[in-house]
Amino acid sequence: MGGCMSDSQDTTDRNVEREIEKDKKQDTRAHKLLLLGAGGSGKSTFFKQLKAIHGEGHNDREKEGFKRQIHGQVVESIQLLIRQCKTVTKDPLPGIKDEDDEPFGNDDLDDARLSNSLKVEMTETEIAQFKIAKEFDQSCQYLLEIHGSRSALTEQLVTHVKSLWNECPAIQAMFEHRNKIGIPDSSAFFFNDIERIGRSDYTPDHKDIVLARYRTTGMTEKEFHIKDAVFKVLDVGGQRNERKKWIHFFDGVTAVLFVVSLTCYDEVPFEDVTDLAADVTLMNSMLESIKVFEDTLDFECFQKTGFILFFNKADLMQEKIKRVPITNAFPNYKGPQEFKPSVDYISKYFLSLNRVPEREMLLRFFFEYVLFVNYW
């Protein structure tokens, strides 16, 4: 019996060795692509697209996860909109005072600083537009009392969100300032479609999945077999505290895919979001993105590594440029307030940060990504 055991043990060992060898070969064949970029630039979105197009898509368990994320995004966004309206207009809501007598017990909001800075930034009439009418008190109270943003979208919750989003001008006015208070653009899409996503049999479709905003923590990796090549793509978190972990994934990188949001030049970085009066010209997400790019280029291990610069969110930029010039982040820009010249300027600016001329530096726009997978 002992002999029989050791025979089967031998076979198992040989199988394991074969598997390890296979993995090793696979690993050396795989091009390791590391997705880097500031928080919210679109790394995970790119990863999700790759998975949908070149992977096996998202399974039921993953879809369930996205559903919870989307529900969470809706609740978090509406709560933030209400809180900001209330704080700016110094309008406490009865019944939700905490021990410190702050309107909503939200430690992150510094009321005094906010109202003082707002007096400089906005006129009283402008501030008044954020006053939520009394008729919405019940909805505000209901939504603010929800603890844990992962709550399911009940029928009642959907009704309250719909009422505030569709009928309350103050909430709409505050949403216009989403760049300063950290509300994702895609929340409008989910608010508009709240009935569909609140249904009990709701399953996120591809568009919902791509638009869901989820701040990555740690790292997710996946292998993609495209034509004869194997790509191992790593998606990491881009927020400041997440960037400290990047160095652990730098080993054996074939190329860095550095993602930049074209639309972030008037957005306040998530970590700096404290109030409506934040001065976006002092520090905005584009300046943050530039700094992260410079720091990444400087890493010793990346001196010979190829970079692909991905400019993302062109659709949002096309709209934004009509209202906001890029001089927010690029004061030396003297061109017209138009999409193409502004994007040209931004891309040239990023390219100019590369001080190692022999390092390969490709420029890509999101929709062109198929071109880069054909590159190797």
Ligand SMILES: Nc1nc2c(ncn2[C@@H]2O[C@H](COP(=O)(O)OP(=O)(O)OP(=O)(O)O)[C@@H](O)[C@H]2O)c(=O)[nH]1
């Ligand atoms: N309209 C539009 N939205 C986009 C585009 N790319 C990304 N987004 C949205 O931008 C938000 C942030 O994108 P993510 O992919 O989560 O950003 P990230 O770089 O992974 O962010 P972290 O995980 O925090 O580092 C999501 O809600 C996306 O749906 C784009 O090209 N167009």
Ligand SMILES: [Mg+2]
């Ligand atoms: Mg991410």
